[in-house]
Each structure stands twice: as C-alpha cells, then as structure tokens.
Amino acid sequence: MGRVYLQRKRRRRLEQGHPWIYQTEVAHIEGDPQPGDLVDVYNHQGVFLARGYINPRSQILVRVLTYDPDEAIDVGFFVRRLDQAKRHRERFLADTSSCRMVYGEADFLPGLIVDKFGDVLVVQLLTYGMDARRDLIREALIEVFRPRGIYLRNDVPVRELEGLAQEKGVWYGEVPRWVEIVENGLTFVVDVHEGQKTGYFFDQRENRAAIAPLMTGWGESGTDGGEVLECFCHTGAFTVHAAHYGAKHITAVDISEDAIAVAKENVARNGYADRVTFRVANAFDELRRLDAEGARFDVVILDPPAFAKNRQAVESACRGYKEINLRAMRILRDGGYLVTASCSYHVSRERFMATIADAALDTHKILRLVEFRSAGKDHPVIHGASEGEYLKFAIFEVRSRK
Known part of the structure; x- marks a missing residue:
C-alpha cells in the first residue's frame, strides 16, 4: 500500500474531520499508487492519520475512508457504513421509505450517492476510488437494503474529471422507469431513468x-x-x-x-x-x-x-x-x-x-x-x-x- 506524507506547514483540516486531501498539502508519496488504489496518510512526523483512495489525476488527491489503521476496505466495511447511514435516517426521519440514504462524504463514503425510492435504489459512483469498488458496493447494498432493483445514474460530467466514462442502466434486479414515492403525505411519480440527477x-x-x-x-x-x-x-x-x-x-x-x-x-x-x-x-x-x-x-x-x-x-x-x-x-x-x-x-x-x-x-x-x-x-x-x-x-x- 502506498504512503502519502503531508506537509508540516498545512492547515489541520484532516484532523478536524475534513475527508479530502489536496495535492498542495502533500510533501511526498512513497510507492507508485495508481488511480483508485488505497493509500495510508501520515503527517510529517510519520504518525498515521487516515486511509483512503488516491487519484493522482485529481486536485483532490486522497479521499478518506477510515481513520482506523486496522480497518480493511472490504465488503464488510461497506456493509457497516451503509448500515450506519440507514440507522441515521431511521433516527431522524419520520419516514425512510424514500430519501437520500447515502450522502457521500457526510456518510463517510466519499464519492457515493444512494437515493432510495421505495424498494428501488438509484446510485451514483462519482469517483475513481468508488468506481473501482463497485462490486463490493453492490454486494453491500443488496445485503443491507434487499432492494427490488438498483439503477446506476453515472451520467454526470464530474466522472470525466476523474478519468471515468459516463454511463447509466440497471445494475441489479428490475427497475421500472417510473416509481412512486410519498413525501410529507403526498404522492409523487419519479423518472429514475431520465430525470435530473437521480430523478428527485x-x-x-x-x-x-x-x-x-x-x-x-x-x-x-x-x-x-x-x-x-x-x-x-x-x-x-x-x-x-x-x-x-x-x-x-x-x-x-x-x-x-x-x-x-x-x-x-x-x-x-x-x-x-x-x-x-x-x-x-x-x-x-x-x-x-x-x-x-x-x-x-x-x-x-x-x-x-x-x-x-x-x-x-x-x-x-x-x-x-x-x-x-x-x-x-x-x-x-x-x-x-x-x-x-x-x-x-x-x-x-x-x-x-x-x-x-x-x-x-x-x-x-x-x-x-x-x-x-x-x-x-x-x-x-x-x-x-x-x-x-x-x-x-x-x-x-x-x-x-x-
């Protein structure tokens, strides 16, 4: 695993919970990590700070996944993170039948968006590091949510900045073009295939x-x-x-x-x-x-x-x-x-x-x-x-x- 060492004279944004490490904050890199690879991040004194995925093509060099040096980034990791996101919504929302279930960095899954429309999930993989782990993510989504279907809406220009192609289509199961949701007691139809962003x-x-x-x-x-x-x-x-x-x-x-x-x-x-x-x-x-x-x-x-x-x-x-x-x-x-x-x-x-x-x-x-x-x-x-x-x-x- 590659190692990223940060400059001594930098703002301690990472220590304050910011999940991004910019190119300008880095002193040097050990190894030859490729886009999407996992790297460990250290301060200038060699103290471990975080583990994340790297993309040398991006100004945001590293996006943090965990602060635990012993935590493996495997399907179990994604199951835990998704379950935590689900429980957060269940605590604060009166109705979680349809909502934003994963909000990227704020749910400690940078580059991943998951919107839930009843028993259908609409997913965006916005970064190279998340796209490289798409199979793990899909397996975890199925285990945590048991959806009827999952639809990918990777048709966003930001992916091109990461070196990824735009795409969309059924990722798992069956996904009708139109789904029905309830918000504040009112009923809405949503076009998950062609609607803006994820459809709603x-x-x-x-x-x-x-x-x-x-x-x-x-x-x-x-x-x-x-x-x-x-x-x-x-x-x-x-x-x-x-x-x-x-x-x-x-x-x-x-x-x-x-x-x-x-x-x-x-x-x-x-x-x-x-x-x-x-x-x-x-x-x-x-x-x-x-x-x-x-x-x-x-x-x-x-x-x-x-x-x-x-x-x-x-x-x-x-x-x-x-x-x-x-x-x-x-x-x-x-x-x-x-x-x-x-x-x-x-x-x-x-x-x-x-x-x-x-x-x-x-x-x-x-x-x-x-x-x-x-x-x-x-x-x-x-x-x-x-x-x-x-x-x-x-x-x-x-x-x-x-």
Whole structure:
C-alpha cells in the first residue's frame, strides 16, 4: 500500500474531520499508487492519520475512508457504513421509505450517492476510488437494503474529471422507469431513468413542508387561500405542497415541457388539478412579463437550478439571483412572502443574502427574515467540510418602504 506524507506547514483540516486531501498539502508519496488504489496518510512526523483512495489525476488527491489503521476496505466495511447511514435516517426521519440514504462524504463514503425510492435504489459512483469498488458496493447494498432493483445514474460530467466514462442502466434486479414515492403525505411519480440527477430532489423535503403557514390567511377576511407563483417548478413538488397546504391558486412555471408534464401528473394524482395553471416558459422572461402586466401574488417561490457551476460563474450567477428575486419582490402584494433558494455551492450564504438585500434596496422593499434553512436531515454535513453546505433556503416577508 502506498504512503502519502503531508506537509508540516498545512492547515489541520484532516484532523478536524475534513475527508479530502489536496495535492498542495502533500510533501511526498512513497510507492507508485495508481488511480483508485488505497493509500495510508501520515503527517510529517510519520504518525498515521487516515486511509483512503488516491487519484493522482485529481486536485483532490486522497479521499478518506477510515481513520482506523486496522480497518480493511472490504465488503464488510461497506456493509457497516451503509448500515450506519440507514440507522441515521431511521433516527431522524419520520419516514425512510424514500430519501437520500447515502450522502457521500457526510456518510463517510466519499464519492457515493444512494437515493432510495421505495424498494428501488438509484446510485451514483462519482469517483475513481468508488468506481473501482463497485462490486463490493453492490454486494453491500443488496445485503443491507434487499432492494427490488438498483439503477446506476453515472451520467454526470464530474466522472470525466476523474478519468471515468459516463454511463447509466440497471445494475441489479428490475427497475421500472417510473416509481412512486410519498413525501410529507403526498404522492409523487419519479423518472429514475431520465430525470435530473437521480430523478428527485430530496434535499428540499423539510423546506417544502415549511411553506405551510404561508398558504392561508389571505383576503379581507384573513381566511382565504393565497395566490402563489412558483418559478422553476420542475416536477411540481413545491406546487403540490402549496395546494395541499391551502393555496387558492398556483401558477407553476418551468422551461421544460417534460418537467411540466410530470408536474401535471403529480398535481392531478393528489387531487389539485383545478387549482394549478401551468406555463412552459423561461422563468426570467415570465417574471418580466408578469411584472410588466402588473400581476400580483401573495407568495412567490423561486427554486432555480444551480446558476454557478464553478467559482468563475459566481458573478453572473448573482446577477441572475438578483434579477429573479427583484422581479419576485415587485409582483408580491405588500406583506407577501418570498420563498427563495440557491443550490449553488460556490455562492455562499452571505453572498446570496447580500444579493437578495440588493434586490430589496432597488425595489424599495423591507425584508423580514422568517426562516433560513438548508438541506434536510438526510443530507448531513461534516463540521469543517463546508463543501456539503450547498443549499440556501429563505422565507422573507416583503413590505414596501414607500
């Protein structure tokens, strides 16, 4: 097994639980480890720190699997880690029938994503080291979860950065294209073969439930359901929740005809088709059009895809966030609520909130923060590893200062 020795003058991120070792932190390497091989990591004094897999092609040289020098990385290792991840969800989630069951580094399995949709698992092997152990992982998944089928969604560009090809397909058993899940008591269909990422975004589960108090209490009597606009509605998860919690009418906008088709199905199967209007449109254009027409809503929900895929895109991403939030504030009735999110890791919470504040300044609005949230409990974060903290979700009351 190769050995990686770290520099003396480095930040002790590894000792604080960060699972990545960058090329720039390494003093020297003993042996000739190849991509995916296991290596032991030592500090400059030769003290063992961790064991992980290496990829000399990546700026993240080593990803840590264990801090125990006696722990073998075999099928038993993966069974233990998967069982720990499962028990974590069972402790903190009321329903684990469908959820993110393994969240990579945060579950001490860097490069592995497992989403559970009933008796079907959807898996992503994002790194060379995990891909090299795919047979062990599959065996462990079958032992721990006893699934009907496992589907690989390795059709992500990040694999190419690791020197891996993109791929997808049935990995075990039988996997239908469409599966049905229950979230917060509501039913959704998910396209696990062709849907975005693994087919569904579990990270917003608790946040979707958090909009419940906003959906009623409107009108002169204070007892009416609200008029809601959701932009970037994707397959309708926020829209269905809004209707379920009492919204009088929801306008749901997405640029994808396929996503709107699934959203319509999800709305219909929950019995709310009469309260939703769908529009296939670019959300930026639709917000401008609604603003120009003088449209007004009680609640606007913005849940866009990541605008910043890298650090170089942060400035343009923030311009985009400012534009959609500014337009949303303009079409909100006084005292209405803005529900706004960013899943761009490279845009920090501070930068995101400052961007929204800039939009409020330009629209002469006063914002009252009701709640700030991140991803759900099935997306834990290792303290000190901020890379896992990507989702920002805020609810603001918006009032005019004119």
